[in-house]
Amino acid sequence: MVRVKICGITSVKDALFAEMAGADAIGVVMSDESKRDVTPAQAKKIFESLGPFISKVVVTHTKSQEKLNEIISLNPTAIQISTDIKIPDNYVGDLIRVVKSGESIPNDCDAVIIDDSRGEGIKYNPDFSKKTVKISDIPVILAGGLTPENVAEAISGIKPYAVDVCSGVELNLGEKDNFKVLEFLRACGKIPEVRRKRRN
Known part of the structure; x- marks a missing residue:
């Protein structure tokens, strides 16, 4: 079963709902240029x-060693980073590097995420995504333009290790829509379909 990360979380309320609903991971953004930046x-x-x-x-998306050290002090399970900044030796979590269409797989990370979007809803490149999954020796996470309506097709066609959604399950910028979160997770197979028995 594919794993699911609900990203761009800005509140405890949304984080707890994603956890309760069955998400495997939640993501917070810590970058000054992001509209979903959290302190x-x-x-x-x-x-x-x-x-x-x-x-x-x-x-x-930081290039600042000081900012990176601040992030490491939070003891995250993983850091997902889009720059080539050097990760300090004292960091013990996983490292996820971002790759965009046409880029090669880095050799200094635990997983890669295909993401041309950065939370803007830009759809993933299917050909590049398939190729990356096929040649990669490490887990590949798919992001970019995923919604409850198209994620099942993306999983079936690309076969990623995990999928990552941000704007596709939002009510407003930085605020998740509980119904969309549930529908996304259901489309990923995380929540079983509930069917009522017909009464004769």
Whole structure:
């Protein structure tokens, strides 16, 4: 079964709902240029609200070593980063590198995420995504333009290790729509279909 990350979380309420609904991971964004940027204090509060069996991911586009050290101090399960900044040796979590269409797979990470979108809803490149999954020796996460309506087709066609959704399950910028979160997870096979028995 494919794993699911609900990204761009900005509140404890949305984090707890994603966990309760069956998400495998939640992501917070810590980058000044992002519209969903959260402070270290907000990220800490969100992470501390969650149980031990859900992954806590910090997404960042930083080039600052000081900012990166601040992120590491939160003890995230994984850091997802789109720059080639060097990761300090004292970091013990997983490292996810971002690759865009046409880029090669880095050799210094635990997983890659295909993402041309950065939370803007730009659809993934299917040909590049299929090729990357086929040649990669590490897990490949698919992101970009995924919604409850198209994620099942993406999973079937690309066969990624995991899928990552942000704007596709939002009510407003930075605020998740509970119904869309549930529908997305259901489309990924995380929530079984409930069918009522017909009464004669």
